[in-house]
Amino acid sequence: MRILVLGGAGAMASGTVRDLISPHQEQISRVVVADRLLGPAQALVDSLGDPRLSAVEVDVADAEALAHLLADCDLCINAVPTFAGQQMVIFDACRQAGRPYVDYGGMGVLTVEQKKHHAAWAKAGVTAVLGLGADPGISNMVCRAVAERLDQIDRINLFWVAKNFGAPSPVLVPPYSLATLLAEYANPSQQFLEGRLQEVGPRSGQEVLILPEPWGQTEFMYTQHSEPLTVPFSQGIRDKGIREFTWKLHLPEHEHRSWLALCSAGFDDYDEPINVQGQIVKPLDLLDALIRRNIERRGHLIPESAIHELHLAIGEGMIGGQSHRINCAVIGGPNPAYAGFNDPATSIGLAIGVQLMLRGGMRPGVWAPEECFETAPFFAELRRRHFTVVEDLPLGGAHAPTFGRKTGQSVQEIPA
Incomplete structure (x- = not known):
């Protein structure tokens, strides 16, 4: 499975990337660390030294560039800061591309707006999980x-x-x-x-x-x-x-x-x-x-x-x-x-959710974590970490x- 991490060089996302290539994860073959500047993304990839990692520079406001990256992944993690103003752009692009989507949360206001699109995601047969980190998550x-x-x-x-x-x-x-x-x-x-x-x-x-x-x-x-x-x-x-x-x-x-x-x-x-x-x-x-x-x-x-x-x-x-x-x-x-x-709970909470989704836990629609995951396997993965x-x-x-x-x-x- 190929994972795209937008904003992947950020403080929370870099920890998630570490978990995605850890022995806890079994189904991930490639992780693309995409960020607005290539330097920090490449530095993260180089520091981890895992052949499954690659770095790419992307402006998520560039619809064509974003669509190109989404076409070559199986799941997209949106780690671009909420207040950068691109949350809905990335969210909508994932639905249009038919790619499962997860994020760390939208400070409530954007979460509510995203939930309004549940029917469209369900009709498209695609899954989105919102607020998947520590708090929320x-x-x-x-x-x-x-x-x-x-x-x-x-x-x-x-x-x-x-x-x-x-x-x-x-x-x-x-x-x-x-x-x-x-x-x-x-x-x-x-x-x-x-x-x-x-x-x-x-x-x-x-x-x-x-x-x-x-x-x-x-x-x-x-x-x-x-x-x-x-x-x-x-x-x-x-x-x-x-x-x-x-x-x-x-x-x-x-x-x-x-x-x-x-x-x-x-x-x-x-x-x-x-x-x-x-x-x-x-x-x-x-x-x-x-x-x-x-x-x-x-x-x-x-x-x-x-x-x-x-x-x-x-x-x-x-x-x-x-x-x-x-x-x-x-x-x-x-x-x-x-x-x-930087923040183990936030980074790991999202990585666990991705792990459970890849195991078969994808249900079309827009969900909060409590609607999407069973507590027993989620807590089992927390204990492993x-x-x-x-x-x-x-x-x-x-x-x-x-x-x-x-x-x-x-x-x-x-x-x-």
Whole structure:
């Protein structure tokens, strides 16, 4: 099978490419790393030294060049940043070429627009899977795992936390796309409350969870994300009567304070051009250039990180006529196997989805991950790649982790 990776030299995509040529993958014969500049794509290919890899320069806005690449592949991964403005162009080109399509997500708004094309994709007999990474992606699958255990669903609340237990970096390094990160901090979000989508303010909904070690007491907030726009509407979840679905985020505290400060300085209007000494620039472009230059100049000062992350879904509802609260979590931490990965969970989540699709998991239409994949094989592949999957974090006993939910001054233990 021949895989085309558009934007393949990017931070997330480069990790996915590493997994696609790893021993975990069995059906892939060729991976084309396509990027707008040949240099970074070729550098990645050369560094990996695998004969199945090749590099190519492409402008995805060039319809003829894009069609030529699609004609010579069996599946297309769209890793071009959402805010580059080419998401729908690539999406539509794949349908027209009859090539299965996957992406890391469209910040909700584009995900909804893509879902509107389900009938056209189904009629064409082609599969598209949206938001296939970590969050969204792995997060959707922990939600499905919770939903499968409940006969009736009242609510599912989704959380993601990353905490760095290494030394704080004197150089600010975005954990993922700067545009995505600023959008999460600056924009209002849609949350599924009282049976319908409702808009809530940026960084609102603060809530504290008492998590197992090494996370401990952790504060979360609402941010813009695609999961509330797909999960509560997915068959098998919607049909169980769900009335609430929310997404909340926690980034490492040192970084979180930096992003808050940048928002207070005006970078929350990241896409609105400003005049700087007669030059019209977007704050996003200015900040991105400054951060990149700073990393180039002071990268030697960046200490080794020790990121521990938790993807957690908490569900409440009925099982056998009795009220239950259950949870499912995917846990990731530092591991030598992740050398060269910028964000292992995001890169690997998409690679696993591709693997399952190539095994025969393609159903014509446009799907979110929770609609497309079974939890057991997805979680099995995560475990093979050194992630831990836990259904109901252990409770009780002198050495067991404390797990609870704290709102205001009260702490409510979450039972198994």
